[in-house]
Each structure stands twice: as structure tokens, then as C-alpha cells.
Amino acid sequence: MFQRSSGIEARVENMELTYQVVNDYVEAVRQLACHVLDLLGEGLGLRDPTSLTRLITATDNDSLIRINHYPPSCAAAAGDHKSGGGPAPTAAIGFGEHTDPQILSVLRANDADGLQLLLPDAAAAGDSVWVPVPPDPSAFFVNVGDLLQALTNGRLVSIRHRVVAGTGKPRLSTIYFAAPPLHARISALPETVAAGAPRRYRAFTWAEYKRTMYTLRLSHNRLDLFHAGDGDGDAGVGDDDDHE
Numbered sequence: 001m002f003q004r005s006s007g008i009e010a011r012v013e014n015m016e017l018t019y020q021v022v023n024d025y026v027e028a029v030r031q032l033a034c035h036v037l038d039l040l041g042e043g044l045g046l047r048d049p050t051s052l053t054r055l056i057t058a059t060d061n062d063s064l065i066r067i068n069h070y071p072p073s074c075a076a077a078a079g080d081h082k083s084g085g086g087p088a089p090t091a092a093i094g095f096g097e098h099t100d101p102q103i104l105s106v107l108r109a110n111d112a113d114g115l116q117l118l119l120p121d122a123a124a125a126g127d128s129v130w131v132p133v134p135p136d137p138s139a140f141f142v143n144v145g146d147l148l149q150a151l152t153n154g155r156l157v158s159i160r161h162r163v164v165a166g167t168g169k170p171r172l173s174t175i176y177f178a179a180p181p182l183h184a185r186i187s188a189l190p191e192t193v194a195a196g197a198p199r200r201y202r203a204f205t206w207a208e209y210k211r212t213m214y215t216l217r218l219s220h221n222r223l224d225l226f227h228a229g230d231g232d233g234d235a236g237v238g239d240d241d242d243h244e
Ligand SMILES: O=C(O)CCC(=O)C(=O)O
Pocket: 066, 068, 095, 100, 107, 109, 115, 161, 162, 163, 173, 175
């Protein structure tokens, strides 16, 4: 009985420690995300370079952290064997292709490879060229999300990526997704709109975007449903008071 309760106490202590470590990590990556957004705001020539950061520091921000674990793939090994070449095209996918929906993602992973990016220019030309991101546990991988693409009127691009599970080491990744409050209105910043660069997307709230996203497949190009001038369409999104 005594042993059992001390076991529980140890577990509670462990949980508290884990909670503390995760909280400290979240605070550190949140600050990093703010720093990156401030620099981007400056680089974009925003009148208020902190306006992007303020979206993710609001007390009711919707940011989250995700921890992914990809065990080595037996399917990839089988694919290698059968084709004598690369992994089986579908069976070895650890995380299907997608863009991150939020503002900014800050990823840290162990030294196992697997993350790949789709080259946007090749994709626009109809080719699928996947570029591996070299694993580096001492580095952060910072990714522009869909909302940042909309806020910058397409000047910053939310890159399509995926994870292919290899046959070697398990991959472990931790990603902080910096997001605004649900009610935040996402609309191209005025400095990114010009006669030669008309507003690409209509205004929407993060809540509307999330609602739409949950009706779609992971790989769907969701921003396509928010193009300016498309009306309400069947995307089921509201506010279109920013139409041009
Ligand atoms: O695990 C990774 O390396 C990337 C995962 C990812 O893209 C995501 O969780 O959105």
C-alpha cells in the first residue's frame, strides 16, 4: 500500500516536472516566434512592425504545441525491397502533405530525417519536387502558415510539406503553432496591397478558417476557398466585407 502511494506520488511529481518543462519550452519558442514575426514585420515595411506579433501574444491566442513520433516504417522497407528504389509512395507517409494553417510554426526535431518540402515553383508548373530538410537537432525550422500568407497578401508563402517515415531511426518532432485568437480578423495588411498587387483573399476570422478546414482533407489547398471575389461560395465562410 505504502509502495503504491509513493509510486503515485513519483508519477505526480514526474507529471509536474513534465508540465514545467513543456511550459518553459512553449514560453521560449513563443518568444522566438515573436522575434521572427517582428523581423518579418520590419522586413515587410509595416508601419507598425509589431502588428503580426500582437496577433499571437493576445491573451486568448489559439496557439498550440504538437509532439509527433514516427516509428521506423516497415512499409518503407517493403517498398524499397519491391521497387529496388525509393520508399513505397503512399505506405511510408508519416504525415500527409499539407500546409500549416496558423501564422507561424516553429519546429524542432531529433536527428532522424523525414521532413520534405514541395518546391512551389515546380508545383505551379505541375511537377512534384519534394526536397528533404536535413535533420539538425540544434536548429529550428520555421514555417510560414496559411494565415501569414493571407496577412501578407501572398508575399510570404505557406509551404506544402510532409513527413516520410524512414527505415532507420524513429523521428521525434515538436512543433509550436503560433495562432491568433479565434475572433481575430485576418485580412491583408495595407502595406502588402497595391495597384499591382490587389487583395488576393477576402477577410475571414481564424474561427471561420478553422471551421472550413475541418470539413476538408488534410491536403486541401484551403486558402483557395478564400480568394477575393469568390463570394461566399460553398466554403461556408462569413465576413466578406473586404472584397475588392
Ligand atoms: O513532424 C514533422 O517533422 C512535421 C510535422 C508537421 O508538419 C505538422 O505537425 O504539422
